[in-house]
Amino acid sequence: MPYASKVLITRLKTSGILAGRFRVHAVLSFTALVALFASPLILKAAPQSAPLRNSAPQPRFAISFDSKLSSTPLDGRVYVVISTKDDPEPRTQILEVEVQSQQVFGADVDALPPGQNAIISDDALGYPTASFRDLPAGDYWVQGVFNKYTTFHRADGHTVKLPMDEGEGQHWDSKPGNFYSVPEKIRIDPAASAPVIQIHLSKIVPPIEPAKDTEWVKHIKIESPALTKFWGRPMYLGAIVVLPEGWSTHPSAHYPLLLDHGHFPHDFTGFRTTPPDPGMTGYALDRAQSQYRFYQDWTTGKLPRMILLLVQHANPYYDDSYAVDSANVGPYGEAINRELIPAIEKQFRGIGQGWARAVYGGSTGGWETLATQIFYPDDFNGAYGACPDPVDFHAYQTVNVYDDPNAYWTIGPFGRIAQSEMRTPPGIILATTEGTNRWELVLGTHGRSGEQWDIWQAVFSPAGPDGYPAEIWNQRTGAINKEVAAYWREHYDLTAILERDWKTLGPKLQGKLHVMVGTADTFFLDGAVHLMQHALEGTTNPHSDATFDYGVDQPHCYTGPPGSTTREGGLTFTQRVLKESAAHMLQSAPAGADTTSWRY
DSSP states (O other): OOOOOOOOOGHHHHHTTTTTTTTTOOOOHHHHHHHHHSSOOOOOOOOOOOOOOOOOOEEEEEEETTTTSSSOOOEEEEEEEEOOSSSGGGGGOSSSSSGGGOOOOOOOOOEETTTTEEEEEETEEEEEEOOOOOOOOOEEEEEEEEEEHHHHOOOSOOOEOOOOOOOSOOOOOOTTEEOOOEEEEEOOTTTTTTOEEEEEEEEEEOOOOOOOOOOSSEEEEEEEEHHHHHHHSOEEEEEEEEOTTTTTTTTTTBBBBBOOSSSSSSOOOOOOSOOOTTTOOOHHHHHHHHHHHHHHHHOOOOOOOEEEEEEOOOOSSSOOTSEEEEETTTTTTIIIIIIHHOOOOOOOOOOGGGGGEEEEEEEEHHHHHHHHHHHHHOOOOOOOOOOOSSGGGGGGGGGOOOOBSSSSSSEEEEEEEEEEEOOOOTTOOEEEHHHHHHHHHHHHHHHHGSSHHHHHHHHSSBTTSSSSHHHHHHTOOBBOOHHHHHHHHHHHHHHHHHHHHHHHHHHHHHTEEEEETTTTTTTTTTHHHHHHHHHTTTTTSEEEEEEOETTTTTTTTOSSSSSSHHHHHHHHHHHHHHHHHHHHHHHHTTTOOOOOOTTT
């Protein structure tokens, strides 16, 4: 879980700051966090599971689309969103933080013809309130959405139906081509035998306008033979290339490459060509200043001259692939490292050797950074992973998939405690593991939510008998599947892999691993980093020289010194990595390597 974060996620999409759990590259200050908590919240305890009822299910919503939107039957999932407000649109108000989210119910549809109703009954699982029958009676804004699925005939023999990314970074509420209705204010009384509420989908999300090339930023798209073979249809990778100063005027120069891993980037947003606007304050001012400073430093040669590469690898499960080969997501490690990167280096005069490549990123990108260096140890010469997703599945956020019997509850002889999933730096719990898993299950069965738990499962698990990812735990009960956990350990537990293969990996990773995390990481990611450090401290022949930096009381996503994460943002991290990685490349370059043509 893409990735490619803001600290307090309680303002997620409504603030425009965050478009998914780990899908951002900046941080809110603690002061801003306190300010957010100073605003009023209405806290209502939602039931953890739909209660058993004696009454038969009643159809509550009927959702249809007109033949003007599609003349053929469609597969997918329909949603009804029930909101207390209509601005912004209800479909954009379904959030991971339960006390901030509006209500959603969903149902799968297969070959739904135009004009025919898809039914959502009152026994459908919901989020945040699990049962429709427990909703308070009242007047609500109601909106329907159809998330369309594509049928894939994969090379492994499985046929699966999944939501294809359409350039938006795998978001059901804004996916081009998806249908939605105009919000209507409707009286809802779950206790009454009211008529079925008819929802007509009349609008379609428009295509996203492609990003435009500039003097410094180029956009590349290639068809991947490896991914096309796996998915049984043409599949593409995108690349955003930021060219170094002097690239066009030094045709004989060849450049190192810095790979930026993280969530789906529509474009490169690191440049601002003019000073901040008068009147800018707070985060907007900090961001504008960082962008303008980065632009000045990059275009005047104050930073090491390297090719900066951002990869677009949104897929049918998430906004990125986690950059490894996977039974469910496909051979993205091969596609990125063996197809895309060599093509970019050839086109833009990269040096094209492992000593002249480095990789960095935070959160999802932090895990991808470390995995890329570990799985391709000769292909990269430095990994700078900040606040990485779980690098040891003994601490899969707050769940120990190997030893815990249940992912949702710590269970005693007479009581149980919910597992926490998200916190503020002072330790206030914002979400539980059960709640966020139910959120994803409502958004998509078979791991098709497009969200964090589901992509981890898709990447780390084997394919199940039906072709969808084998479940690490039962999404309704939280019971952990130990056979799947064993598969995870063997293939994707980075700490376990380092311990198992240190004899061959150790010599290749010296000087290359750098990890940063806050001790109050919002998603409890610091626990796994501590376990990785402890394991590497026990290595011999060679003894690991990996570096670990812990930001005391810092949340997600701490990127290390200099300065505070609250204001530095991702661009300061990028500048620091450019300087550190270039210095390491020069110090470790093999005899005869090109260490001069790019240093004009």
